[in-house]
Amino acid sequence: MLNKEDLEMRTAFDLSPYRRSTVGFDRLFDALENSFRTDAQESFPPFDIVRTGDDSYRITLAVAGFARDEIDITAQQNQLVISGQKNEKDEDGVEFVHRGIATRAFERRFQLADFVEVKEASYENGLLSISLERVVPEAMKPRKIEIGGGSHDNDDAPQLTDQKAA
Incomplete structure (x- = not known):
């Protein structure tokens, strides 16, 4: 089990000195830095990615408690962003003994x-x-690419002749 100091040490790892001497590896370093994060916000909502065919996939997110109009899906360039913002309604006269249904953005x-x-x-x-x-x-x-067959005229090819020295 990680204690708080271990967690802070893991998330404070700085890769910037290594970035200066590389070209084209930004995604690799971003992935490494992201792997050190252990924020609870990053684990919500849980999701599955399933291959449904040779070139098709399905991402499924568990977003119970959110209505369709509270969820936005945006695809731009090579990034898919799914966000949710709960429409907060104060329920007059309702006293929650326990509130466990996710309402966070x-x-x-x-x-x-x-x-x-x-x-x-x-x-x-x-x-x-x-x-x-x-x-x-x-x-x-x-x-x-089909390989053509047939005869090619080799008139331009160098000819070998047998010459005897006189």
Whole structure:
């Protein structure tokens, strides 16, 4: 079990000296820094990522207690952002003995690979499902190159002649 000092030491690890001597590794260092964070906010809401086909995926988030209009889904460049903000209503005359249903705001970010598109989103029984599909442009797909057969005239090829010294 980690105590508070251990937790503070883990989250205070500074990778900036290493960043100065690298080019193109920003994502790697960001991932390393993010792995040191143990904030409870980052674990809410819980989610699953499932491969549903060769080039299709589904992200499912458990967002029970939130209405459809309290959740925003934004896809921009290669990032998918899901956020939720509960519309607080003060209930007059209601005294909670225990309030355990999540009402805190959240934001989840997912880094998407190139050519991954958000196809649709649905919300049912407290689960938000987002369908993703990898759509590679035809110009980027591998293509098979046929090997032609046949005779090539080798008139331009150097000719070997047998010459005897006189």
